[in-house]
Amino acid sequence: xxxxxxxxxxxxxLGVTGKRLRRALPLVSPAPAFRxxxxxxxxxxxxxxxxxxxxxxxxxxxxxTRD
Amino acid sequence: MTSTDTDQSLILRAQxxxxxxxxxxxxxxxxxxxxxxxxTGSPPDAEDLxxxxxxQALAAVAGHDPTGGSAGGWLFTIAHNLLxxxxxxxxxxxxxxxxxxxxxxxxxxxxxxxxxxEEDARAVRRAMERLSPERxxxxxxKYVVGLPNAExxxxxxxxxxxxxxxxxxxxxxxxxxxxxxxxxx
Numbered sequence: 229x230x231x232x233x234x235x236x237x238x239x240x241x242l243g244v245t246g247k248r249l250r251r252a253l254p255l256v257s258p259a260p261a262f263r264x265x266x267x268x269x270x271x272x273x274x275x276x277x278x279x280x281x282x283x284x285x286x287x288x289x290x291x292x293t294r295d
Numbered sequence: 296m297t298s299t300d301t302d303q304s305l306i307l308r309a310q311x312x313x314x315x316x317x318x319x320x321x322x323x324x325x326x327x328x329x330x331x332x333x334x335t336g337s338p339p340d341a342e343d344l345x346x347x348x349x350x351q352a353l354a355a356v357a358g359h360d361p362t363g364g365s366a367g368g369w370l371f372t373i374a375h376n377l378l379x380x381x382x383x384x385x386x387x388x389x390x391x392x393x394x395x396x397x398x399x400x401x402x403x404x405x406x407x408x409x410x411x412x413e414e415d416a417r418a419v420r421r422a423m424e425r426l427s428p429e430r431x432x433x434x435x436x437k438y439v440v441g442l443p444n445a446e447x448x449x450x451x452x453x454x455x456x457x458x459x460x461x462x463x464x465x466x467x468x469x470x471x472x473x474x475x476x477x478x479x480x
Contacts, residue, residue, distance in 0.1 A: 245466050245473075249438045251412060252419035258328040262342050270320055270349055273313060281342040 302366035309356050316356060320349055323370050326440050330371065333435055334378050344381060348374045368446040371436065375450065422472035430465045437462060 257263070265280050300308070300318070308315035327348055332341040351373050359369065423431055436447045444462070445455040453461070 243466065245470050246438065248415060248419050248473075249423075249434060249469075252416035252423070253329075253333065253435070253439045255325055255439065256329045256332055257325045258342055258345060259338075263324060266324070266346055266349060267317060267320060269346075270353060271313060271317055273353070279343060280346055281339045 303361040306356065306359060306361035306366055306369075310359075316353060319352075319366055323367060324349070326367070327370055327374055329439050330435055331374060331378065333439060334432075335381065340381070344374065344377050347377055351377075364449045365442075365446055367440065367442055368450050371440060371442065372450050375432075418473065418476055419469075422469055422476055425472050426465065426468055430461075430468065433458075433461060433465055434469070 262280055269278070269280070300315075302319075302322075305315055305319050305322075309319055324345065328341055328345045331344045331348075332338060335341050335344065348370060352370055355373075361369075363369075423434060426434075433447065433451075436442050436450070437444075442450070444458040447453075448455045448458040451458070
């Protein structure tokens with residue numbers, strides 16, 4: 229039987245299904261360029277003024293209506 | 296500024312010091328983005344929504360009372376509300392492309408083990424997609440975001456005990472879906 233590992237945040241034992249879930253749902257990071265650009269905008273205190281993603285394509289909501 | 300700052304003290308400092316907000320960003324950006332990616336299935340949309348989450352948080356931090364819960368819970372409430380608008384506009388169910396969203400294999404794994412791990416991960420994501428959107432949301436908050444049960448409860452308007460019990464039932468449902476999948480293959 230597979231040995232259960234601990235949840236790093238809570239210290240509680242993870243069941244086999246929990247362990248498989250953690251592997252199936254990895255922590256995916258945003259692109260480094262996006263990450264850095266957003267940090268820069270936050271540091272400047274104006275993070276909402278320019279969409280960083282797909283310049284000229286509008287927001288997620290606007291894009292979705294065109295899908 | 297230290298990485299041992301609690302969320303609460305970090306928010307209090309962020310109310311007067313923008314560098315502290317940057318620390319909050321570094322602490323949560325990956326989890327916020329991953330959560331949004333699993334809920335939208337679209338990297339550009341996840342980035343766009345991530346930007347909005349932190350933009351709204353920065354605008355609201357001065358008036359935010361950090362004693363009501365963790366910064367994670369607060370940021371995920373913002374993300375959850377933005378997602379609700381996003382899905383309303385899209386008129387489709389959330390997490391429709393969960394299976395494809397997490398296609399990554401740890402490059403350090405031997406090839407065969409990596410393939411087996413990826414096959415298992417896909418099976419788990421397929422099984423998860425057959426659960427209700429509410430149950431998928433719960434699993435993402437628990438296993439991607441890593442929120443404690445009490446925090447999930449606050450964000451969903453339920454008690455910690457109710458979340459614990461819901462989580463147990465959800466994991467049971469997921470196991471049954473995985474068994475079905477195993478039986479079909």
